[in-house]
Every structure is written in structure tokens, then in C-alpha cells.
Amino acid sequence: MRSICMEYQAIENHFLKLSECFLSFSSEPIKNINRLVALCGELMGATCALYNRLEGDLLCSVGKWNAPSDYSLIDRAEGHICYDVIRYATEDIVFIRHLQNTPYANSDLNVKKYGLQTYIGHAVKFNGKDMGALCVVYQKDFVPTTEEERLMGIIAFAIGVEEERNRTLEVLKKGSEEKSLLLNNMNELVVYQDGTNKIIWANKATADAFNTTSELLEGKICYKAFHNIDEPCKNCPVVRSQETGNIEEKEMFSPDGRVWIIKGMPVRDKANKMRGILEVARDVTEKKKYEKNLNQLNKGLLKSNKKLKRLVIKDPHTGLYNHRYFKEIIETEFYRTKRYNQMLSMIFIDIDYFRSVNDAYGYKFGDLILKQFADRLKKSVRMHDYAVRFGDEEFIIILPGSSKSGALELGQRISNSIKMFVFGRGKNTVRLRVSMAIVSYPEDGMSRSSEFIEIADKILNKAKEFGGDRICTVSDMKDGSFAHDKITTTKHLKQKLAKLTKKSNQSSVESIFAFAKTIELKDHYTGNHVERTVYYANEIAKRLRLPAEDIKLIEQASMLHDLGKIGISEKILLKKGPLTRKEFNKIKNHPKIGVDIIRPIQFFHGLLPLILHHHERWDGKGYPFGLKGSEIPIGARIIAIADVYEALISDRPYRKALPKKEALRIIKENSGKQFDPKIADVLIEVLKKGRD
Known part of the structure; x- marks a missing residue:
């Protein structure tokens, strides 16, 4: 638990540094982008961090951190990893390992030049516009955590905001310079009128603005010529200037919706007599639009800062209070409880076997389960209670004013709610079980707030030992519920451990064979098929010189790879004709069913990925997740080809066995498509040796 606390402390420090970076932003977007890139590189421990902006067919490194001195800041985009990240922009990170073995080793010169091994990138965009890519690279193999992925996503979004701000400021600056030049050269809309608003002359810019010529405008009434109306515009500064004899200026809207700054200036002769009015008009529609966008961007930045402040005390994924806030609130609540002679209880909750969910379905599915679990807790607690995510799958509920009996009652309600709820989404669902430790003051006699965790940790460890x-x-600890035999000597301890280990391993191996026989009772083909599949898988694994532990896992997983067929109707399994699409979709569920059956058994956790993925294909067209190439565990790739070959040479309900020569031809034909080509070659060697 201490290591988990340290990990969460590091995550909270990351978000604090990110919040500090936001709050220290300057008025210059490019400087802010460089700060964000540097922060990303530092927090993710990268060799180098870059923000590459796409400008036409070039990639320009606008933001950089720890870049080599000979690194080219501008290069052709084609072939670069960042270019592909921008072209196929998604909301997720792009994570590539073993770069030297990918096509980018040839297309992206930086990969070989700087010996890069790992690339992590995120598209940068704003309001749907693709701008560039944020990336961190490593000269070593590196796998980011889920929290680091979220951190990179937040930084990429912030860079997008700063890029849009930079573009807006450049447009405003450019517009301001151009308007100044136009004014100096009399290229603004300039019209000279007499006292009746008749146009004496108009410059070329005015004529161009209204798609006419200066000559055709002369002699016409201005409001008729420009707006096709029969009377002066309301609050017109030109009319006002005639009335006051002063310079008048006002922002006006033309009927077509454009925004103008119009200035009326009296023109006087030497006798100071007003001879006419000079009207100067500037179209500021675009400027107003960009100013509005800039204000919205600034409001968005302020909103993001507020959100980051909330992240300091809230777990960003579940919305529960985080470990940092727990340390603050526990001290406050414990002090208040002792001072006013009140009660304080806590429920410490640990999800049983949660690591197996991640192993079987992946971390994204695990994150979904944690979020749903947190939602169940929120619905169970009172308004003034505190629900905290303490670790990965560890949660705490602080109950001010509650006795131990009240905490036990709530704990039982939560446990029942969890058991009844089906977690997951769509076809992927799991049921959870939890272990809970109830600790109460003053009933459990603690004198320090830290004792809550110490006592709960001991209780949970004992609870876990007993399933x-x-x-x-x-x-429960005092009344002997967790009592063990007394161990008085080191020799006695070693003998007991050896006995328990031997008994556990023996029981687990027996369980595997029992499971395999269960399948045979339902489908005689599957039972015989399993034994032969185990043989081929074992021979392939040995030829590949895999470690003994891996070979053992492959052998055991081969026994159980079709365990999920227990959940498939015998009518489908034994059907003699072709399967319908609906029937085949049911068959495709058997890897998941098998994993769900054995997931609660700790000894089998190493088998889960091999069973779940043994129907994936090398070309990514398999099921259940469409994994491709080396994404598929090697054990699953071995079982897949052994499974198919054995099926081809066996009688099935819907066809007779194929000759071995024909089966071998099918294996060769699908090498590199359905099967790993290297493993296919090894199977062919095994079969040739068998004939010899």
C-alpha cells in the first residue's frame, strides 16, 4: 500500500506542476507552448520532447525540449511519425515501441540518427482544426501509464488553445499594420460630401467596396448609393458632425451585417466656414470576430485553470477524492472527533482479483470498471461522507459521526450492491467481489489518525489470505477467525511453506485437467481435440526455445483454450450444417466465457491472455479484439495455429477430416495472414520431423 501511495503522490505532483505552469502563462503563446513541451518531457522522463506544427508540406518544431544541437527544426513532413499522427488524428495517444524494427526507421531519418526506441505522440487540434503533434521520444523501451496518457492529452489540448491564440494575435497584428498602411496612403474608404450628403468624390477603395467606380458615385446621395435607403442612417456620425461642427466617430452596422468604424470630419475654408464633411470608414468586421474568439479562448483558459485546481483534490478518472485530499481530511476529522468526543468510522475497500480484469480485457476496460465502481460508491454514501480512491483498486469511505455498527451496515449494503451489479458494457461484462475492513474510533482505540490505515491494512491482508x-x-482478528497454527521455529516455518506450496500447485494442476474433462463431457470432439492441440503447441514452444515457465503456461492454456464452449449450446457445437451469422457470433464469445470462468482463480491468471486471444489473427482480422501481429501474445499465436491444424485433420460434425497434405497446404497459404509466419515455419518443421 505504501508503494501505491507513493505512486499516487507522484501523479498528484504532476498535476500540481501542470497547474503551476498554466497559472504562470505569459501573454506570448509561443513561450507558453515551449513551457508546456518542456513540462511534458520532464514529467514523462523522455529523452526529448517536441511540438511539431504542420505548415503546408513541412514540419516545423515550434516547441522543443532537450533537442540535440544538430536537430533540424524544419523538415519535409512526408515519412515522419508526427505527420502520420496529424493525418490520422484521434483523441488517443499514438504509442510505438521498438522503432528500429518499424518502417519509420527508414522513412523518419531521426529514428536511426538518434537511436530512438519509443515514440509517444498526441495530435494537437482546436475546434476540429488539425494543427500539429506533441511527441516525446526515448532512446530506450518505455511504456506510459494511464495517468501519463491523460497528462499528455491535457498538455496537447493546452497547446492547441495557445496555437489558436497565437494565430488570432498574428491576424490582429497583421490587420492593424495593414490598416495603418492603408490610412497613410488614403486607401481607407474616404468620401467627401457636401452639406446635403451628396457625394463630391470617393476614393478607389470606396468604389471597390461597393463594386462600382468613383465616377458613378459622384453626385449621388451617400445613404442611397451605399445602403439603398431613403434617409440618413440612424446616429450617423457624418450627419452628427454636420450638426455639431466637430469630429464625430461611431461604430456602425451596415444592412449586410458588416461592422464599420465611421468618422465624420468637418472640412473648413480659410474663413472657418464649413464647406463639407470628410467621411472615413474602416471595415472592422474581421477584427471584431477575432477579438471575440480571443475573449472566448481566454475564458476557456480560465475555465481550464479552475478544472486543474479541482484535479488537485479529485481523482480525474473516478471523480472521487484522491489520496492527497484524504491525508488532509483525515487529520481534520480525527482532530474534530477527539475534541468533541464524537465517533468516526472508515470502510477500507479492496476489489478482489482486479488485476485479472486488466490482464484479460486490457487497462481501458479496467478503467471503465473502476469508474462504474466509483459511481456505485457515490450512490451509497451520505452527503457529508467522503468517498476516496486511495489506490488502483483500493477505496476508502470516511464516515464522520458513525459507529462501527453503522459502518458495518453500510458496508453490507455496498457489498450487496456490488454483487448484484453487472459491470462493463456491451458484450464485455464482469461481476466483482470486494474485501472490506471496518475501523472505528473510539471503539478500536487508536490514538493517531495514521493508525486507521495501519489497522485496516492488517485486516485486509488477512481477509485476502482467506479468499x-x-x-x-x-x-474478527481477536476472536480467532484468522487464527493459524503456531510456528515456533525456522525449520517448522520452511516445512509448512513447502507443504502449502506443493498442495496448492498439485490442486491447481488437477483443476486444469478437471476443467478440460468437463469440456469433453459436453463435446467429445473438443475433448480429443484438446489433447492433440496440447501436443502440437508444446512441440512448437520447445522448438522456439521459450523459457520453461512459458512452455508450462502454453501447455496449460492449450488444455483450457476451449473451456468457454461450456457456455455454448450443444445444438450449435454439434450442428452438421453451416452456422448462421447469429450462431457464429455466439461461438465467438467462447474465449471471453472461458476467461470469466477461471478469472477468480489466482493460479490461472497467467493463462488468461492466451485463452482470450487464441482466435486473433496475424493480419488483425480475428476476434474478440482484432489484435494484430506482435500485439497478440506469443502463447496465443502458438495455440491458434496448433488449434487450426488439429481441427483441419479431424472429423467435424459438418465435414470429414482433411488429408494432412491438404491441411499443410492451408497452413502455408495462411502464413503471414492468419498465422505468425515464423511459428508457421516451426509447425511445418515439427510435422516433417514427425513423418521422419
């Missing part, structure tokens, strides 16, 4: 799925208190 979890239980609610325990200090009294």
Missing part, C-alpha cells in the same frame, strides 16, 4: 469477499473488523 476475500468478506467484511472484517478488529474483533
Whole structure:
């Protein structure tokens, strides 16, 4: 638990540094972009960090951190990894390992030049516009955490905001310079009128603005010529200037919706007699639009800063209070409880076997489960209680004013709610069990707030040793519920551990064979098929010189790879004709069903990825997740080809066995498509050796 606390402390420090970076922003967007890039590189421990902007067919490194002195800041975009990230921009990060073995080693010169091994990138865009890519690179193999992925996403979004601000400021600056030049050269809309608003002359810019000529405007009434109306515009500064004899200026809207700054200036002769009015008009429609966008961007930045402040005390994924806030609130609540002679209880919750969910379905699915779990907790607690995410799958509920009996009652309600709820989405669903430790003051006699965690940790460890799925208190430890035989000597301890280990391994191996026989009872083909699949998988693994532990896992997973067929109707399994699409979709569920069956068994956790993915294909067209190439665990790739070959040479309900020569031809034909080509070659060697 201490290591988890340290990990969460690091995550919170990352968000604090990000918040400090936002709050220290200057008025210059490019400087802010460089700060964000540097922060990203530092927090993710990268070799180098860059923000590459796409300008036509060039990539320009606008923001950089720790870049080599000979690194080219401008290069052709084609072939660069960042260019592909921008072209196929998504909301997720792009994560590429082993760069030297990818096509980018040849197309992106920087990969070989600087010995890069890992690339992590995120598209930068704003309001749907693609701008560039933020990336960090490593000269070593590196795998980001989920929190680091979120951190990179936030920084990429912030860079997008600063890029849009930079573009807006450049447009405004350019517009201001151009308007100044036009004014000096009399290229603004300039019209000289007499006292009746008749146009004496108009410059070329005015004529061009209204798609006419200066000659055709002369002698016409201005408001008829420009706006096709029969009386002067309301509050017109030109009319006002005639009335006051002073310079008048006003922002006006023309009927077509454009915005103008119009100035009326009296023209006097030497006797100071007014001879006419000079009207100077500037179209500021675009400037107003960009100013409005800039204001909206600034409001968005302020909103982001407020959100980051909330992240300091809230877990960004679940919305529960985080570990940092727990440390603050526990001290406050414990002090208040002791001072006013009140009660304080806490429920410490640990999700049983949660790591197996991540192993079987991936971390994104695991994140979804944690979010749904947190939602169940929020609905269970009172308004003045605190629900905290303490670690990965560890949660705490602080109950001010609650006794131990009240906490036990709430704990039981939460446990029942969790057991009844189906977690997940669509076809991927799991059920959860939890272990809970109830600790209360003053009943459990602690004198420091830190003792809550110390006591709960001991209770949870004991609960886990006995299988979890239980609610325990200090009294459970005292009354012998967790009692063990007394161990008085080192020799006695070693003998007991050896005995327990041997018994556990023996029971687990027996369980594997029992599961395999269960399948045979339902589908005789599957039972015989399993034994032969185990043989081929074992021979391939040995030829590949895999470690002994991996070979053992492949052998065991081969026994259980079709366990999920227990959940498939016998009518489908034994059907003699072709399967319908609906029937085939049911068959495709059997890897997931098998994983769900054995997931609660700790000993089987190493088998989960091999069983789940043994129907994936090398070309990515398999199921259940469409993994491709080396994304598929090597054990699953081995079982897949052994499974198919054995099926081809066996009688099936819907066809007779194929000759081995024909089966071998099918294997060769699908090498590099359905099967890993290297493993396909090894199977062919095994078969040739068998004939010899």
C-alpha cells in the first residue's frame, strides 16, 4: 500500500506542476507552448520532447525540449511519425515501441540518427482544426501509464488553445499594420460630401467596396448609393458632425451585417466656414470576430485553470477524492472527533482479483470498471461522507459521526450492491467481489489518525489470505477467525511453506485437467481435440526455445483454450450444417466465457491472455479484439495455429477430416495472414520431423 501511495503522490505532483505552469502563462503563446513541451518531457522522463506544427508540406518544431544541437527544426513532413499522427488524428495517444524494427526507421531519418526506441505522440487540434503533434521520444523501451496518457492529452489540448491564440494575435497584428498602411496612403474608404450628403468624390477603395467606380458615385446621395435607403442612417456620425461642427466617430452596422468604424470630419475654408464633411470608414468586421474568439479562448483558459485546481483534490478518472485530499481530511476529522468526543468510522475497500480484469480485457476496460465502481460508491454514501480512491483498486469511505455498527451496515449494503451489479458494457461484462475492513474510533482505540490505515491494512491482508469477499473488523482478528497454527521455529516455518506450496500447485494442476474433462463431457470432439492441440503447441514452444515457465503456461492454456464452449449450446457445437451469422457470433464469445470462468482463480491468471486471444489473427482480422501481429501474445499465436491444424485433420460434425497434405497446404497459404509466419515455419518443421 505504501508503494501505491507513493505512486499516487507522484501523479498528484504532476498535476500540481501542470497547474503551476498554466497559472504562470505569459501573454506570448509561443513561450507558453515551449513551457508546456518542456513540462511534458520532464514529467514523462523522455529523452526529448517536441511540438511539431504542420505548415503546408513541412514540419516545423515550434516547441522543443532537450533537442540535440544538430536537430533540424524544419523538415519535409512526408515519412515522419508526427505527420502520420496529424493525418490520422484521434483523441488517443499514438504509442510505438521498438522503432528500429518499424518502417519509420527508414522513412523518419531521426529514428536511426538518434537511436530512438519509443515514440509517444498526441495530435494537437482546436475546434476540429488539425494543427500539429506533441511527441516525446526515448532512446530506450518505455511504456506510459494511464495517468501519463491523460497528462499528455491535457498538455496537447493546452497547446492547441495557445496555437489558436497565437494565430488570432498574428491576424490582429497583421490587420492593424495593414490598416495603418492603408490610412497613410488614403486607401481607407474616404468620401467627401457636401452639406446635403451628396457625394463630391470617393476614393478607389470606396468604389471597390461597393463594386462600382468613383465616377458613378459622384453626385449621388451617400445613404442611397451605399445602403439603398431613403434617409440618413440612424446616429450617423457624418450627419452628427454636420450638426455639431466637430469630429464625430461611431461604430456602425451596415444592412449586410458588416461592422464599420465611421468618422465624420468637418472640412473648413480659410474663413472657418464649413464647406463639407470628410467621411472615413474602416471595415472592422474581421477584427471584431477575432477579438471575440480571443475573449472566448481566454475564458476557456480560465475555465481550464479552475478544472486543474479541482484535479488537485479529485481523482480525474473516478471523480472521487484522491489520496492527497484524504491525508488532509483525515487529520481534520480525527482532530474534530477527539475534541468533541464524537465517533468516526472508515470502510477500507479492496476489489478482489482486479488485476485479472486488466490482464484479460486490457487497462481501458479496467478503467471503465473502476469508474462504474466509483459511481456505485457515490450512490451509497451520505452527503457529508467522503468517498476516496486511495489506490488502483483500493477505496476508502470516511464516515464522520458513525459507529462501527453503522459502518458495518453500510458496508453490507455496498457489498450487496456490488454483487448484484453487472459491470462493463456491451458484450464485455464482469461481476466483482470486494474485501472490506471496518475501523472505528473510539471503539478500536487508536490514538493517531495514521493508525486507521495501519489497522485496516492488517485486516485486509488477512481477509485476502482467506479468499476475500468478506467484511472484517478488529474483533474478527481477536476472536480467532484468522487464527493459524503456531510456528515456533525456522525449520517448522520452511516445512509448512513447502507443504502449502506443493498442495496448492498439485490442486491447481488437477483443476486444469478437471476443467478440460468437463469440456469433453459436453463435446467429445473438443475433448480429443484438446489433447492433440496440447501436443502440437508444446512441440512448437520447445522448438522456439521459450523459457520453461512459458512452455508450462502454453501447455496449460492449450488444455483450457476451449473451456468457454461450456457456455455454448450443444445444438450449435454439434450442428452438421453451416452456422448462421447469429450462431457464429455466439461461438465467438467462447474465449471471453472461458476467461470469466477461471478469472477468480489466482493460479490461472497467467493463462488468461492466451485463452482470450487464441482466435486473433496475424493480419488483425480475428476476434474478440482484432489484435494484430506482435500485439497478440506469443502463447496465443502458438495455440491458434496448433488449434487450426488439429481441427483441419479431424472429423467435424459438418465435414470429414482433411488429408494432412491438404491441411499443410492451408497452413502455408495462411502464413503471414492468419498465422505468425515464423511459428508457421516451426509447425511445418515439427510435422516433417514427425513423418521422419
